Amino acid sequence: MLEFTDIFKQYQLGQQRVDALKGVSGRINQGEMVALCGPSGSGKSTLLNVLGLLEMDYQGKIELAGKAYPRDPMAAAQYRRTRLGFVFQRFNLIPVMSAWENVAYPLMLNGLSLAEQKRKSLEILDRVGLAEFVDHRPDNLSGGQQQRVAIARALVHQPEMVIADEPTASLDSQTAALVVEMMKSLGHEMGTTFVVATHDARMAMHCDRTIDLVDGVISTEAMQWAS
Template sequence: MIQFNQISKQYQMGQQQVAALNQVSGEIKQGEMVALCGPSGSGKSTLLNILGLLDMDYQGEISLSGKAYPKDPKQAALLRRTQLGFVFQKFNLVPVMTAWENVAYPLMLNGCSVKEQKMMASELLEQVGLAEFKDHRPDNLSGGQQQRVAIARALVHKPQLVIADEPTASLDSRTAGIVIDLMKNLGHQMGTTFVVATHDSRMALHCDRSIDLVDGRINEEAIKWAS
């Protein structure tokens, strides 16, 4: 469903170039939930940003459902808006909007009618168990509830791929497990692929499988051990 081949990325640090990613390749199937794991500086956030088209300065090739990632910024922005969803560590909800309005926001940006926004946003809030909280603003919701709103927002426009950057880091372990299982179940149900960056090995166990990065490369020893 999403394929990335020989992805490399360098950063300039003073007079030196530092390799954040070094010829990383992989394939993730439709509806699969994959954890990107590794210590700080391993390259997982860099790979996540590249797969999410938030960073287009890289070498290598990426395709989504057989179509190559665009190089043009306008086409990239259109793909992000229509085919990608995002879940962040700090929720990134609009504080002056209700839960319903936050979930409906991507639909408004994509030109959906108010009727469609109401129907689709209400359906997603029901699926994440927050129908009764639809008129609550973020500051009246718990951390776990806010993240469930963020998951509904990421999925409401039926994207092919959802990028999740440390989505459970701000939650206690019990709530984190509930949230990660919710993402996994909804991804399987909707056929949406999730790529989740996490430093927490316990959360990785909730995913279908993991990709371990060390010093900008895939840790082949971890793959052999897992198999």
């Protein structure tokens, strides 16, 4: 379970302080896929960054699997590499690397042998339906295939949680639905929690639950189980 309690986050814009998050609290279960929704400026991207330890300057408490988030920058970097995964809107694949080499990158950072890197990468690429494309570079893959490589990369080290920022924004409707269902299915199967920031109503419909943020607070009236 992910639990965050009384999260406050401020930004300084010139002479003005902006309250991006105003005491946000919530719980997300293991293996659950939750969409963070809301208009621009609502705080969803800020909350996503805080939960992904990309923003360290916040007030409040966050626990994942019963353990508090680290506050030390070095410990936070290690935490991100080992316990979290990330999926981005524009895939963020390395152009000169093949699909399996892109997927293996987190394993390399975590010190696994080359043989283990390749074995684990090929296994997860097979699970996302890309067994025939493991040696292809990103420019030889479609947008949907590139995002599946990015999902495989996020999951290859078996993180407890994956942070996804607008993962379907660059995809057409049909491909987006397939990608979301794949993330949801893998999350349920592997017990990996997905927290997704999205403007895309199509994606929110496929998630287990949505959480709406308005002006830095969670709108309890808008929290609902997705059909």
